[in-house]
């Protein structure tokens with residue numbers, strides 16, 4: 001868990017660095033073997049001459065306008081790359097009271113995370129979830145016929161408190177990460193621990209409670225055992241054995257019997273069946289329960305020679321109808337295009353028309369463009 005949060009925050013730093021350097025024309029994002037590039041983690045865009053088509057900004061054409069920011073230096077990235085581990089590695093000395101934390105919280109956090117960390121409006125809650133009632137529902141949530149797994153907030157879900165210190169220090173407040181002192185972070189942790197009603201060494205955290213490094217490391221999170229075991233490292237084998245020897249980590253077996261559930265684990269229908277009653281019945285086309293693959297058409301199988309290039313260079317606009325380009329597969333749209341005669345269509349594809357850049361922004365030879373157009377037309381009949 002702390003690992004993935006760490007990666008998440010690190011990637012935020014890298015993205016910040018990447019977007020500045022993209023504007024400056026250099027390239028810090030990932031290029032795949034097929035020549036496409038990932039810009040924002042999800043979308044891929046074709047790359048031409050090392051430039052990302054949909055995003056490239058021609059600096060010369062905008063002199064003085066787009067020169068802001070710069071790439072983060074390795075030292076700057078290192079300064080942000082702080083790890084705080086469950087065993088206390090990386091956690092500095094410091095202290096802060098619940099009361100101080102409350103005041104800082106009001107000033108710097110409540111605007112987004114709301115009073116007492118209740119969250120809302122898209123911002124994560126920092127407290128409670130279902131942390132109450134002795135935290136009974138939190139571990140081994142797959143057993144006891146109990147489907148109240150831990151709600152994914154700090155108090156109920158996170159396995160290690162160290163993540164909280166680290167997360168706040170390096171990532172919060174959202175607009176000014178790394179602006180808090182170590183003592184302020186301790187105070188905020190004290191406050192957040194208190195609103196989660198967690199105890200340290202059996203002690204509740206009242207307003208005067210002063211948290212420090214030593215006490216912080218004693219905080220044991222209710223869901224610490226709720227994750228898969230650490231299978232690497234020198235205790236890996238032992239951890240794995242322990243995990244698999246604990247019947248609680250299996251199915252919905254009756255706890256009293258202390259056995260793994262191997263059959264008749266459900267009373268009645270499994271819950272998933274409910275989805276049928278959820279009103280989604282009018283599938284178009286109707287759902288099929290046939291299991292054989294659709295028959296191949298005569299002569300199908302061999303790939304059209306224009307298909308690959310289409311996918312690499314044209315699909316970004318022609319694969320959807322959101323860009324104003326005739327969508328491949330849309331019969332009517334392509335009937336309207338081809339009505340002009342194929343010579344005109346080839347010409348437009350090569351020389352561009354309206355939102356269609358010449359050759360779709362590529363430098364492919366004319367013949368190749370024609371081949372791709374043939375593929376597009378053929379796939380839209």
Ligand code: HEC
Pocket residue numbers: 105108109110111112113123124125126152153154164167168172173174175188
């Ligand atoms: C401008 C809005 C904003 C402010 C102010 C802010 N946060 Fe956040 N906080 C966020 C957002 C957004 C996330 C979720 C980030 C994500 O998941 O990528 C978050 C996540 C968190 C998390 C992790 C929650 C979880 O369960 O994943 C903690 C802890 C946190 N903030 C603490 C704080 C503290 C402490 C402060 C004040 C010092 C603060 N935040 C101020 C917006 C804000």
Ligand code: HEC
Pocket residue numbers: 310313314315316317318323324325326337340344345346348349353354355356357359360361362369372373
């Ligand atoms: C940046 C987006 C974009 C890319 C990339 C792109 N197209 Fe287009 N294309 C368009 C738009 C928008 C139109 C509609 C132009 C119009 O008629 O207004 C269009 C129209 C066309 C047409 C129809 C022209 C006509 O006569 O109506 C063809 C053929 C075509 N594109 C082929 C291609 C091929 C081949 C590629 C890849 C090599 C490609 N396009 C890449 C946006 C794009």
